[in-house]
Structures are given as C-alpha cells and as structure tokens.
Amino acid sequence: MILPGATLGVLGGGQLGRMFTMAAHTLGYRVVVLDPDPHSPAGSIADQHIEGDWHDHASLQMLGEECAAVTTEFENVPAESLEYLSRFCIVRPDARAVSISQDRIREKTFLREHGIPTAxxxxxxxxxxxxxxxxxxxxxxxxxxxxxxxxxxxxxxxxxxxxxxxxxxxxxxxxxxxxxKVPLTTEVSVVLARTHDGQCALYPVGENHHERGILDTTIVPARVDARIEREAMDAAVAIAHALNYCGVLAVEFFVTRDGELLANEMAPRPHNSGHYTLDACITSQFEQQ
Ligand SMILES: Nc1ncnc2c1ncn2[C@@H]1O[C@H](COP(=O)(O)OP(=O)(O)O)[C@@H](O)[C@H]1O
Ligand SMILES: [Mg+2]
Incomplete structure (x- = not known):
C-alpha cells in the first residue's frame, strides 16, 4: 500500500489529470504531472510539473524516479513509454492494458477472444x-x-x-x-476499480446519451432491465480480470433494439460518464484511480 505523503505521478495534464491531482491532494499525496504544455490544467495545480513529452525517456525517468506509482489520464500514451517508465516505479494500469485499449483492432479482438459480444x-x-x-x-x-x-x-x-x-x-x-452500425435503444457504461490482487468494486451502471458523438448526459442508475445491468457488470469484471487490471477501468456498451448487450470500447482511466461520482458517491472515480 502506498500511503499518503508519498508522491504519485500522472501522465497527461488535461482535465482528467487535474481531477486526479485534486483527489490525490485531498487524500494527502504529492503529485507530479508530465505534460508538454506549460499551462496544462493538471500541471498548474500539481506539486511538480515536468514539461516533457511522454515519448521522451529523460522526462519519463525523471517522473519515475520522483514517484512511488504513476497512472495515466488518457489511453494514447505509447505502451513503450509505460514499459520504460515501469523500470523506475509502479505503473498502473500497465502497458498491456493501455496498449489494448488504445487500438480498436486489438480492443475488439481482445473482447471477442474473451467471449464478450461486440458489434x-x-x-x-x-x-x-x-x-x-x-x-x-x-x-x-x-x-x-x-x-x-x-x-x-x-x-x-x-x-x-x-x-x-x-x-x-x-x-x-x-x-x-x-x-x-447497430440499432441502439440506449448506451450504458460501467466504471470499476480493481486492486492488484483482483478485488473489484463497481459503480452503478450509467445510461449515456450522446449528442453528435459526444457524451451529453449520464443517468444513474441506468434505466435498463436487471438482466442487462447484470450482464454489463459481469462483462466489465471479466474484462478487468482478463487484463489483470489495476486501477479504474471504464467499459462502454451498446444496448440493441433486440435487447442484446454489445461491448463498444474501454477506457483505462476514469470516464466522463463517471463524473457524478465526485458528488454522489463516498469515493469518486479519481480517488479510486
Ligand atoms: N457500431 C455502432 N452502432 C451504432 N452506434 C455507434 C456505433 N459505433 C459508434 N456509435 C455511436 O458513436 C458514439 C461514439 O463512438 P465510439 O466508438 O464510442 O467512439 P469514441 O472513441 O469517439 O467514443 C457511440 O457512443 C455511439 O453513440
Ligand atoms: Mg466512446
């Protein structure tokens, strides 16, 4: 267990990184952000901001040597960078989980191979x-x-x-x-946290409404029948176990007109459908991260 007082790192200084930084501060951790933008939202409130690129080995090493553990705010960090960083500190989620979620071919193939239906x-x-x-x-x-x-x-x-x-x-x-393109009745997502030794805690299933491809509203709990809710939670947990995942994972699903649940994509980080956890839950998705 990495106790408060320790230093945590985050790759990426955007809005999700900022919310992670705020949660970590509330819990008593120091935070170092790696982001090339001198005015990045997370970098500007972190204890230390390394203005560097996530491809750059020197910046990664500086981050890794400063931190007990590093997480990521987005899935587009090169897996190779996470691999390199893991020489210096704990990296969660790990390179494999991120590399699967950042590539739709690997992601959908992975889902199919694990018996999780997709479009x-x-x-x-x-x-x-x-x-x-x-x-x-x-x-x-x-x-x-x-x-x-x-x-x-x-x-x-x-x-x-x-x-x-x-x-x-x-x-x-x-x-x-x-x-x-499948006929949708609705879309749902599951946000969960998994420990390194396999304990999962799930937030309630969220129902998501998009406007022009962008998430507009999340309603929690989702207004879907209990079977869909159960299937979504079971699938998300199965994915987390299959990835040997550690950290916060989000999985998006389609619910089709025929009542089928299809996995769409996953995010190896807190999700915009989970922002309500900041106000509505005992611990937010950023505290879990
Ligand atoms: N196969 C599909 N059938 C129906 N709608 C889809 C399909 N793929 C994507 N969409 C719609 O587009 C949205 C964004 O697509 P998604 O694959 O989640 O990409 P993004 O990475 O942009 O979130 C989805 O939430 C859904 O509303
Ligand atoms: Mg999506």
Missing amino acids: PFAAIEEEEDLEAAWRTLMPPLLLKTARLGYDGKGQRMVENLAQAREAFEAFGRKPCVLEE
Whole structure:
C-alpha cells in the first residue's frame, strides 16, 4: 500500500489529470504531472510539473524516479513509454492494458477472444481488406480509425464500398475497423476499480446519451432491465480480470433494439460518464484511480 505523503505521478495534464491531482491532494499525496504544455490544467495545480513529452525517456525517468506509482489520464500514451517508465516505479494500469485499449483492432479482438459480444467488425489494415470485409458485414457500416479517435472523431458512416475507400483514404490509410452500425435503444457504461490482487468494486451502471458523438448526459442508475445491468457488470469484471487490471477501468456498451448487450470500447482511466461520482458517491472515480 502506498500511503499518503508519498508522491504519485500522472501522465497527461488535461482535465482528467487535474481531477486526479485534486483527489490525490485531498487524500494527502504529492503529485507530479508530465505534460508538454506549460499551462496544462493538471500541471498548474500539481506539486511538480515536468514539461516533457511522454515519448521522451529523460522526462519519463525523471517522473519515475520522483514517484512511488504513476497512472495515466488518457489511453494514447505509447505502451513503450509505460514499459520504460515501469523500470523506475509502479505503473498502473500497465502497458498491456493501455496498449489494448488504445487500438480498436486489438480492443475488439481482445473482447471477442474473451467471449464478450461486440458489434460485428473487421480489421482493416490496408485498402485491400475493405472488399473482403464488405462481403462479411451488413451495411450501414462505420469506418473508425484504430487509434486516436474520441468524441466520434475519426469515424464515418459508409454506405457502399466506394465510400469506404474514400473514408479510408481520408483517414490517411491508417489501420481502421469496419463495423456494423447497430440499432441502439440506449448506451450504458460501467466504471470499476480493481486492486492488484483482483478485488473489484463497481459503480452503478450509467445510461449515456450522446449528442453528435459526444457524451451529453449520464443517468444513474441506468434505466435498463436487471438482466442487462447484470450482464454489463459481469462483462466489465471479466474484462478487468482478463487484463489483470489495476486501477479504474471504464467499459462502454451498446444496448440493441433486440435487447442484446454489445461491448463498444474501454477506457483505462476514469470516464466522463463517471463524473457524478465526485458528488454522489463516498469515493469518486479519481480517488479510486
Ligand atoms: N457500431 C455502432 N452502432 C451504432 N452506434 C455507434 C456505433 N459505433 C459508434 N456509435 C455511436 O458513436 C458514439 C461514439 O463512438 P465510439 O466508438 O464510442 O467512439 P469514441 O472513441 O469517439 O467514443 C457511440 O457512443 C455511439 O453513440
Ligand atoms: Mg466512446
């Protein structure tokens, strides 16, 4: 156990990093933030701000030597950086969990391999893959970049193969997933915390409403039937165990018109659908982090 008084680090100085920093301060920890932006929201309230890039080994080493443990506020930190950092301190979540969640191909393949239903999808590594994928999937389809998408960015609805090719080109021919657009009744998410030795604590399932791809409202508890609620919690716990996860994990799900629960994506960090925990719960998702 790392007790208050110790120093914790966070990779990334954005708003989630800032909320982590505030929670850590309340609990009595020192916080070091690594972020290149001299005015980053978390860096400006941290005890120490290392103005460096998360690719830069010298900055990572400085962070690792300062801290008992480091976490991350976003999934796009290179797994290699987390691996390197782990030479100097505890890193949670670890490189493997982050590298799976930051790449939609790895993420959806991982979910499928662990028996967690997803929307039907195919991995598109190069343009030639589109044609074969098109034959196995039912339009309308969404083409999503495998990496760096958020708030609906890096995804486009495609109605025929020509449009899919156009979108692939527009995304810079980077790896993508091609995925069936499923008829949704609602979307739900589970935010949980898991200890290094496998104990899980879950927040209630949240019901999420998006406006133009961006989360607009979360209603808790979700107004879904008990079976969906149970399935979502069980799937999220199964994912956390399969990743041997340590820290806060969020999993987003679709609930389809046929009453199916499909896992959509996971975030290896606190989630915007869990912000209510700051006011409504005994411990917030940032304290759990
Ligand atoms: N296969 C799909 N079927 C129906 N709606 C989808 C599908 N994929 C994404 N969406 C909609 O777009 C939103 C954002 O997509 P998501 O894959 O979660 O990417 P992001 O990383 O931008 O959150 C989802 O919350 C959902 O409302
Ligand atoms: Mg999402």
